[in-house]
Amino acid sequence: MHDLFSLHRTDGSARRGTLRLTHGVVETPTFMPVGTAATVKALTPDEVRSAHSQILLANTYHLWLRPGKELLVEAGGLHRFMAWDGPILTDSGGFQVFSLQERRKLDDDGVTFQSHIDGSTHRFTPETVIAFEEALGVDVAMVLDVCTKLPATREQLAEAVRMTTAWAQRARDAWSSERTAVFAIMQGGLDPELRERSAREIVALDFPGGLSVGETREEMYVTARGSAALLPENKPRYLMGVGTVRDIIMAVDCGIDMFDCVYPTRCGRNARAMTRSGEYNIRNAAYVRDFSPVDPACDCYVCTTYTRAYLNHLFRANEMLGPRLLSYHNVYVLNDLMRGAREAIERGEWAAYRDRVLAATAP
Numbered sequence: 037m038h039d040l041f042s043l044h045r046t047d048g049s050a051r052r053g054t055l056r057l058t059h060g061v062v063e064t065p066t067f068m069p070v071g072t073a074a075t076v077k078a079l080t081p082d083e084v085r086s087a088h089s090q091i092l093l094a095n096t097y098h099l100w101l102r103p104g105k106e107l108l109v110e111a112g113g114l115h116r117f118m119a120w121d122g123p124i125l126t127d128s129g130g131f132q133v134f135s136l137q138e139r140r141k142l143d144d145d146g147v148t149f150q151s152h153i154d155g156s157t158h159r160f161t162p163e164t165v166i167a168f169e170e171a172l173g174v175d176v177a178m179v180l181d182v183c184t185k186l187p188a189t190r191e192q193l194a195e196a197v198r199m200t201t202a203w204a205q206r207a208r209d210a211w212s213s214e215r216t217a218v219f220a221i222m223q224g225g226l227d228p229e230l231r232e233r234s235a236r237e238i239v240a241l242d243f244p245g246g247l248s249v250g251e252t253r254e255e256m257y258v259t260a261r262g263s264a265a266l267l268p269e270n271k272p273r274y275l276m277g278v279g280t281v282r283d284i285i286m287a288v289d290c291g292i293d294m295f296d297c298v299y300p301t302r303c304g305r306n307a308r309a310m311t312r313s314g315e316y317n318i319r320n321a322a323y324v325r326d327f328s329p330v331d332p333a334c335d336c337y338v339c340t341t342y343t344r345a346y347l348n349h350l351f352r353a354n355e356m357l358g359p360r361l362l363s364y365h366n367v368y369v370l371n372d373l374m375r376g377a378r379e380a381i382e383r384g385e386w387a388a389y390r391d392r393v394l395a396a397t398a399p
């Protein structure tokens with residue numbers, strides 16, 4: 037089988053690579069828009085593609101509950117069901133299930149939980165989650181992990197590391213499809229020693245590492261840099277749930293290759309424009325008569341076609357085109373940011389690119 041990932045060049049800790057997946061090639065660093073319920077909210081697959089997205093993320097927890105595995109298999113898999121023929125990564129569902137608090141019960145073998153939709157009972161184990169992701173035919177499957185709500189005691193964090201490794205081993209044994217690559221998720225919270233243990237155990241299983249990070253920016257940078265350094269050079273590194281321009285730039289600087297977040301589409305639905313010079317709310321009175329583009333530095337369809345005044349009007353009139361156009365622009369901005377990052381790393385000009393973006397978007 038071909039290599040999943042090739043690293044072409046590094047510049048400082050920033051990395052330029054290529055991920056080869058069943059449904060296509062992904063140039064890294066890359067941003068993945070989130071299609072929670074088999075749709076990137078408000079955008080068609082054609083629009084997701086023309087905004088230069090290479091891969092998207094879908095949520096195991098949500099798809100498991102609705103429409104469910106049986107229907108997705110009957111539809112011919114997730115790609116055919118949602119009419120997206122590019123790569124798809126599914127998250128493990130762990131984050132959502134562990135957020136259910138009173139509605140879930142963890143044991144050594146798995147986690148039983150109640151649907152937030154109809155209260156029905158479901159059970160995730162490392163084996164059932166991998167089988168679900170393979171049945172959907174996704175390109176990258178995340179292994180079910182044990183998430184700990186922070187702040188947590190060291191004992192709780194250590195237990196999450198232990199169980200997550202044991203579950204990753206079981207997922208590895210259950211993994212049967214060469215069409216689906218499998219990534220594990222590092223645990224350990226903000227405890228450097230436990231994160232190191234978790235990284236070592238995941239690396240020993242020969243899995244690429246996914247990681248989540250702390251609550252604050254400062255924690256994120258420290259943890260992302262420390263964690264990236266623990267992972268092998270020749271495997272992709274995925275930081276979950278990061279989606280602002282500044283956070284992504286800092287994470288690329290730490291040596292991370294992949295990101296996902298609902299941020300650009302959520303902002304798009306809430307009138308928040310992401311631009312090369314920071315964010316603003318397009319509903320504001322200041323834009324009622326502003327006939328310039330959403331982002332004058334942007335060459336996307338929205339910015340070359342419409343004005344701020346028009347989008348301001350759409351949002352004020354509650355027209356659904358407003359959220360659609362702004363979601364498109366925001367996703368385009370992040371993909372364009374990543375293209376710029378890839379080119380800068382290739383040229384050995386990463387530090388200058390990073391500093392330019394951070395200066396232009398300074399709050």
Ligand SMILES: [Zn+2]
Pocket residue numbers: 330331334335336337338339340365368
């Ligand atoms: Zn634009």
